[in-house]
Amino acid sequence: MDESNQGVDLYFVIFGCRISVKVLVLSLPLVLFLAAVVAHGADSAALFDQKVKPLLAHHCYDCHSEKSKELKGNLKLDSLDGIMKGGDNGPAVVPGDVENSFLLRAIRYQEADYQMPPSGRLSDEEIAGIEAWVKALKNPKRKPANK
Secondary structure, three states: OOHHHOOOOOEEEEOOEEEEHHHHHHHHHHHHHHHHHHHHHHHHHHHHHHHHHHHHHHHOOOOOOOOOOOOOOOOOOOOHHHHHHOEOOEOOOEOOEOOOOHHHHHHOOOOOOOOOOOOOOOOHHHHHHHHHHHHHOOOOOOOOOOO
16 A cells, blocks of 8 residues: 555535635635735725715816816816826826825925915825825726726
């Protein structure tokens, strides 16, 4: 009798496929990583739809949207593509980088010539929501629905 084959292999049947416990255990880190990637993308999309888009619509779309009478700075903030493309000053947002995102510098009033919105500074809570979205945004592939 061969000593190397005395171990018992355990299997699960998943969707009609017989899968070794060894394979399941070895693939667990990959599954967890992929779940984190999917959840991360959902987080940035949810933050955009729930916190950022309403703020931009209320405070910025008059001057920075497809429907603006006069588009200022060639910057459109009504789509993720427009935000990433940016305007005269480059991209409005650098994914994951709150310090080098022009939009954040403008809404924090850190830019002498670009203090946005010009009607008054956003609240700290509103700015924190946009900061959280920029931090969560790593790979912008989703274009938010324009409503």
